[in-house]
Amino acid sequence: DIQMTQSPSTLSASVGDRVTIACRASQGISRWLAWYQQKPGKAPKLLIYKASSLESGVPSRFSGSGSGTEFTLTISSLQPDDFATYYCQQYNGYSPWTFGQGTKVEIK
C-alpha cells in the first residue's frame, strides 16, 4: 500500500497566519490527492481534489499544490473557523486508497 505521511502532526498558529501542511506519498500518485477538513464530532469535508482543484463552496484562502510524491495544503490567512484536523488522501487507481495520519491546527 502507498503510505501517506503528513507533517507536522500538530501545528499551533494564530488568526491571520499563513499555514502550510505537507503530505508525502511513498510512491508516485500523479495528482490523485485530496485534502479534507474535520472538526470534532463532524464528518470530514472535502476541500481540495486532484491536488489543486478547489471544491465548490470552499473559501479561496485554501489552496493545494504538488504532484508525484510531494503535496502541500496552504491556508493563506487562518480564520477562527479553520481550527480543525486536516487529512490528505491518495486515490490513485492501482493501489488501495489511503489517508495521511492527520494534522491538527490549534490556536497559539
Added chain:
Amino acid sequence: EVQLVQSGAEVKKPGESLKISCKGSGYSFTDYWIGWVRQMPGKGLQWLGIVSPANSNIRYSPSFQGQVTISADKSISNAYLQWSSLKASDTAMYYCATVDDSGYSYGGFPIGAFGTWGQGTMVTVSS
C-alpha cells in the same frame, strides 16, 4: 442537494452481526459510487472499500477484505456495511461518502475524491 443519511448508533456484543445503512437523496443514486471510511476513537481515517450502486461492483481495501461486507440496493437508494461477527476492535465511527466523478477510472473502478459525506454511524462493541 446531494445528501447521505446514515442509520443510527449501534451498541452490540462481541460475536453479534450488524448491518448499517447509508441512504442517498437529491441525486440519481446510481450516478456515484459510495465509499466507506472507518475512524476509530481518537484516530485517523481508514478506507474500507467502495461499491457501485449501478451494478454492485465492489472494491475492498485488502486490509478489510473478509472483515466486512459492502453492498448496495439501488431500488431504495441504500448502501450497506455489514459484519457477521463483531469484535471489540470494530468499535468506531463509520462514514459513507460519494466518490466524485473525475472522468477517470482504472480496472473498472472510479478514481475520485470523497465529495459528500454522511453524518457517520457510531458502532460500539462491548461485552
